Amino acid sequence: MLFHVKMIVKLPVDMDPGKAFKLKADEKELAQSLMREGKWRHLWRIAGHYANYSVFDVASVQELHDTLIQLPLFPYMEIEVNALCRHPSSVHDDDR
Numbered sequence: 001m002l003f004h005v006k007m008i009v010k011l012p013v014d015m016d017p018g019k020a021f022k023l024k025a026d027e028k029e030l031a032q033s034l035m036r037e038g039k040w041r042h043l044w045r046i047a048g049h050y051a052n053y054s055v056f057d058v059a060s061v062q063e064l065h066d067t068l069i070q071l072p073l074f075p076y077m078e079i080e081v082n083a084l085c086r087h088p089s090s091v092h093d094d095d096r
């Protein structure tokens with residue numbers, strides 16, 4: 001199942017810089033591992049914002065939820081999820 005996910009990152013302005021650095025490094029490591037597994041298909045920066053548009057390919061809504069809540073930055077993100085399905089006019093065979 002494909003999901004479009006918008007993540008807006010809102011770190012407290014007074015967060016310790018070392019803690020922020022570690023959270024971002026841990027987030028990157030987990031995100032790249034999920035990308036290599038094929039579960040985090042796309043990760044795009046939204047220009048001009050500390051936010052991203054992502055596409056996840058997971059087996060269920062539960063798996064998406066479990067994946068999102070384990071992200072190190074989860075406590076500091078606003079997340080919006082939209083389920084995707086194949087568009088009848090798409091020429092891409094790998095759309096699911």
Ligand SMILES: O=C(O)CC1=CCC(=O)O1
Pocket residue numbers: 007009024027028029031043050051052073
């Ligand atoms: O920077 C972001 O948008 C949050 C994030 C997602 C994966 C990552 O490495 O950072």
